[in-house]
Amino acid sequence: MEQEKKSQTTAEQMTDRDLSEQIKKVTMEIHTRAEKTELMMSFMRGQVTLAQYKLLLCSLYEVYQTLEEEMDRNSNHPGVAPIYFPTELARLDAIAKDLEYFYGRDWREKIVVPAATKRYCHRLRQIGKENPVFLVAHAYTRYLGDLSGGQVLGRIAQKSMGLKSSEGLSFFAFPGVSNATLFKQLYRSRMNSVELTEEERNGMLEEGVRAFELNIQVFDDLQKMLLTVPEQKLQTCSTQSVNALQILIGKTAPLFRMVMGLFVALATVSIGLYAF
Numbered sequence: 400m401e402q403e404k405k406s407q408t409t410a411e412q413m414t415d416r417d418l419s420e421q422i423k424k425v426t427m428e429i430h431t432r433a434e435k436t437e438l439m440m441s442f443m444r445g446q447v448t449l450a451q452y453k454l455l456l457c458s459l460y461e462v463y464q465t466l467e468e469e470m471d472r473n474s475n476h477p478g479v480a481p482i483y484f485p486t487e488l489a490r491l492d493a494i495a496k497d498l499e500y501f502y503g504r505d506w507r508e509k510i511v512v513p514a515a516t517k518r519y520c521h522r523l524r525q526i527g528k529e530n531p532v533f534l535v536a537h538a539y540t541r542y543l544g545d546l547s548g549g550q551v552l553g554r555i556a557q558k559s560m561g562l563k564s565s566e567g568l569s570f571f572a573f574p575g576v577s578n579a580t581l582f583k584q585l586y587r588s589r590m591n592s593v594e595l596t597e598e599e600r601n602g603m604l605e606e607g608v609r610a611f612e613l614n615i616q617v618f619d620d621l622q623k624m625l626l627t628v629p630e631q632k633l634q635t636c637s638t639q640s641v642n643a644l645q646i647l648i649g650k651t652a653p654l655f656r657m658v659m660g661l662f663v664a665l666a667t668v669s670i671g672l673y674a675f
């Protein structure tokens with residue numbers, strides 16, 4: 400708490416050379432795009448379904464597993480150490496709890512994620528290995544998002560899905576953070592303390608935009624999965640990843656069948672006329 404108070408002063412002295420300000424500015428436009436995705440709009444309209452939420456939790460599990468593994472592995476790196484707050488921020492156990500609530504004890508076998516989630520995780524792993532300082536951009540995008548709009552989304556989700564208690568909603572709760580506003584100020588001041596070359600700073604800003612883009616792609620793929628794979632199948636499916644091609648085939652199959660049917664009918668009529 401004392402630490403949170405101290406950070407308030409630091410936050411008030413921010414300049415436009417501060418990473419926290421720069422990253423907020425460059426991601427402003429794409430933040431709006433993320434808000435306007437179909438999945439986020441469902442949340443905002445209070446229409447998020449259980450199927451949507453469960454599928455989102457599966458992807459969040461994979462993303463946070465990778466992000467937190469990479470953060471743990473690089474926790475002593477000078478670029479990562481200042482923003483390493485596992486006690487306050489780690490989401491993995493909370494998501495696991497929610498998944499167990501919705502899918503039962505064998506939830507691990509029921510996890511299904513789209514190809515976009517695999518791509519997001521691949522990027523996180525690559526950064527963790529090659530350029531750990533860029534983990535700051537990814538941690539910022541997810542954790543500060545969860546501590547900001549995420550709080551409203553949690554309350555909306557509870558109402559939309561008719562959940563009586565907070566069960567299934569641990570993901571949105573941060574018991575280690577007593578005041579989200581102060582904590583975000585502390586986090587921003589820690590981001591600003593990371594020493595960066597000009598090249599690294601530019602790379603970091605690019606990575607921030609990319610982190611949002613990867614999230615948008617996950618949300619869009621999740622919506623496509625919901626359209627093409629029946630919920631029953633989603634619940635029993637143990638495949639690791641449904642790729643974009645499968646999604647496309649699923650989507651075009653009815654059209655393909657219709658065209659084939661028309662073709663066969665025309666051929667039959669033509670043969671009949673010819674025979675006549």
Ligand code: HEM
Binds near residue numbers: 541543549
């Ligand atoms: C319906 C969807 C969303 C709503 C309504 C929403 C809303 C908000 C709001 C009200 C803030 C606080 C702004 C401030 O304190 O100045 C915020 C901040 C933030 N949001 Fe979102 N958000 C949404 C989706 C997302 C998504 C999908 C992401 C990323 C994956 C995200 C990432 C962030 C981040 C990183 C911040 C912190 C900005 C900063 O202070 O630097 N948000 N959001």
